[in-house]
Amino acid sequence: MPKIVSNELPGPKSRQVIADALQVQTPTRPSVRGTLVIEEGFGSGIKDPDDNIYIDLSAGVAVSSVGRNHPKVVEAVREQATKLMHSAGLVSSTTVKLAKKLSEIMPEGLRDECFTVFGMSGSAAVETAIKFAKAITGKHQIVAFEGAYHGVFHGSLALTTRENFRVPYMPLMPGAIHMPYAYCYRCFAGFDSKSCAQACGKYLDFKLNTPNTGADDVAAVIVESMQADGGYIDPPIEFMKALREACDKRGIILIIDEVQAGAGRTGKMWAVEHYGIKPDMLVWAKAVGGDMPLSGVTVHKRFYEKLPQSSQVITSAENAVVNAVGLANLEILSDPKDDLIGRAAKLGGELKQRLLDFQKTCRLVGEVRGRGLFIGVELVSDKDKRTPLDAKYMGQIAKTCEQRGVRVMACGRYGNTFRLMPPLVITEAHLRKGIDIFLEAIKEVEAATAN
Numbered sequence: 001m002p003k004i005v006s007n008e009l010p011g012p013k014s015r016q017v018i019a020d021a022l023q024v025q026t027p028t029r030p031s032v033r034g035t036l037v038i039e040e041g042f043g044s045g046i047k048d049p050d051d052n053i054y055i056d057l058s059a060g061v062a063v064s065s066v067g068r069n070h071p072k073v074v075e076a077v078r079e080q081a082t083k084l085m086h087s088a089g090l091v092s093s094t095t096v097k098l099a100k101k102l103s104e105i106m107p108e109g110l111r112d113e114c115f116t117v118f119g120m121s122g123s124a125a126v127e128t129a130i131k132f133a134k135a136i137t138g139k140h141q142i143v144a145f146e147g148a149y150h151g152v153f154h155g156s157l158a159l160t161t162r163e164n165f166r167v168p169y170m171p172l173m174p175g176a177i178h179m180p181y182a183y184c185y186r187c188f189a190g191f192d193s194k195s196c197a198q199a200c201g202k203y204l205d206f207k208l209n210t211p212n213t214g215a216d217d218v219a220a221v222i223v224e225s226m227q228a229d230g231g232y233i234d235p236p237i238e239f240m241k242a243l244r245e246a247c248d249k250r251g252i253i254l255i256i257d258e259v260q261a262g263a264g265r266t267g268k269m270w271a272v273e274h275y276g277i278k279p280d281m282l283v284w285a286k287a288v289g290g291d292m293p294l295s296g297v298t299v300h301k302r303f304y305e306k307l308p309q310s311s312q313v314i315t316s317a318e319n320a321v322v323n324a325v326g327l328a329n330l331e332i333l334s335d336p337k338d339d340l341i342g343r344a345a346k347l348g349g350e351l352k353q354r355l356l357d358f359q360k361t362c363r364l365v366g367e368v369r370g371r372g373l374f375i376g377v378e379l380v381s382d383k384d385k386r387t388p389l390d391a392k393y394m395g396q397i398a399k400t401c402e403q404r405g406v407r408v409m410a411c412g413r414y415g416n417t418f419r420l421m422p423p424l425v426i427t428e429a430h431l432r433k434g435i436d437i438f439l440e441a442i443k444e445v446e447a448a449t450a451n
Contacts, residue, residue: 001433002405003053009403010035011050036402041068044426046407054402055434058409059423062228062260062374065287066332066340067425073291073328080324087318094323101330102284102298107270109278109300116298118317122259122285123151125295126222128312129283130155130173132299133220133253136306140174143208143221143252145181147230147413150222150257159222162229177215179204181227182239183413185367185378186386193236201242209249220253220281221246225271228260231412232376232419234369240275255281259295260374263287264333264424267345267372274371287333292325333424340424341372347431348372351420358439364389364446375420378412379442381449388414393445400441406434 005011010018014037022033036054040047044067046056059065066073084092099116106114117132119125134140144150144159151157152165158172166172180188180200187196207213208221223243227233247254256279261271265287272279280303285295333340352368352375359365366380379389379397394410397418401408411419418438422431 001430002055004403004405006050006052009052010037011048011052013049017049036407043067044423044430052405054405054407055430056407057420057422057434057438058407059421061286061409062265062421063286064290065263065265065424066290066329067423068291070332072332073325076324076328077321080321084320086316087320089313089315089318092318092320092323094320094327095318098323098327101327102296105269105330105334106282106298107273107279110282110298113301114298115301115304116296117312119295119314120293120317121295122283123153123156124314125259125283125285125297126151126156126159126257127153129222129255129281129297131312132281132297132303132307133255135308136303137219137253139217139219141177141215141218142175143177143179143215143218145223145227146178147181147183147227147233148178148224149229179207181230181233182235183227183231183233184236185369194238197236197239201239201246204243205246205249208246208252218250218252220255222255222257224257224261225275226261226266226371226374228419229411231378231417232370232374234371237275240277244277253280255279255283257283259283259285264341264344265372265421266374267341267348269333269341271371271374288326288329289322290325290329292322294322294326344372344424347428348375351375351431351435354435362442362446364442373420373422373424376417377420378417380416388416391415393449397441397445400444401437404437406437408438
């Protein structure tokens with residue numbers, strides 16, 4: 001359970017670490033200007049240098065799905081570190097084992113019909129997907145969606161829409177086109193959910209398959225199966241099916257970005273499996289690597305011969321220890337005995353219902369959405385007008401939670417959505433306590449803004 005022992009937060013040791021970080025780390029990293037320092041991690045808990053213990057309802061930004069320092073992961077590190085770490089770009093059995101495991105668990109359309117290229121971050125994986133799509137098709141345009149987050153490198157950043165990430169680094173990769181995502185709570189046309197999904201799908205189809213729309217050299221469409229940084233948005237099935245159909249009409253590659261929603265979080269191994277569509281490429285990272293930096297792109301084998309041989313190297317990728325950890329994570333997630341993915345669906349369903357019940361009595365909760373343990377709570381100051389809750393109050397809720405031993409994170413186009421993404425191993429007691437504190441913090445802001 002959370003335990004705060006410091007008289008004020010951050011505590012003295014944490015303040016010193018933050019002060020040192022401001023002197024030696026890049027100012028571009030948001031956490032450098034934060035108030036929470038992590039010293040130890042265990043399951044769904046984290047401890048700061050002052051011995052304050054927190055429940056992490058963010059799972060390290062959806063990374064620690066099997067929890068921090070899972071015993072099986074620690075053992076995998078110990079065992080592999082005595083044999084081999086850096087593979088120097090050579091073929092190793094650890095890389096082959098991980099690639100085979102990934103092939104076995106891919107969604108329909110890729111399962112047992114794919115190959116994988118490995119990297120060390122979601123941004124790097126998206127960069128590779130962009131390169132591969134261009135090489136395969138000989139075309140240069142990439143279609144993404146409003147509200148998207150696909151990374152912060154040159155090409156991936158061109159597909160990301162958050163302005164504070166993009167604007168300082170203009171101009172970005174040319175050829176990026178952004179289309180409306182089915183964010184039905186804030187439909188651009190003011191439609192209901194089903195009509196919004198149909199409108200977004202039809203507009204994409206029109207853009208891709210009509211002459212003289214400017215989308216005349218499209219290599220790929222890339223989409224988050226559930227939009228993460230854009231607000232934890234679970235789009236209607238009709239929207240995702242329309243994407244697949246629009247791409248098929250013109251032979252456009254469909255890249256599914258599962259970096260944050262994938263690896264069991266939504267109650268299925270891959271979130272795209274909720275929609276019954278088949279990707280051509282799937283980008284993954286975060287929870288597959290967990291405590292180690294690991295990412296990749298898994299590609300349908302029909303594209304194998306279309307990629308130029310020996311045309312990409314990443315010196316530190318395919319590290320044997322990292323591979324061993326990735327394999328351990330996937331085995332933990334796939335273990336039918338623990339059934340963490342089924343558990344995520346069950347716990348997430350119960351959590352979502354609790355939040356929906358809370359919404360009925362709280363005037364600040366505009367929408368509750370998501371699947372499994374991928375849940376967004378969008379806060380508003382006016383339910384009828386759907387006015388986003390002011391950043392001041394969002395910050396106040398997050399700060400109150402932190403002071404009481406719970407870490408939550410906001411996201412969304414207006415920064416007014418809290419994303420609840422705890423480790424899949426979180427105990428029911430820890431989840432209940434964390435949510436108790438989170439809802440109490442919202443109630444306090446509701447009371448303070450009553451007038």
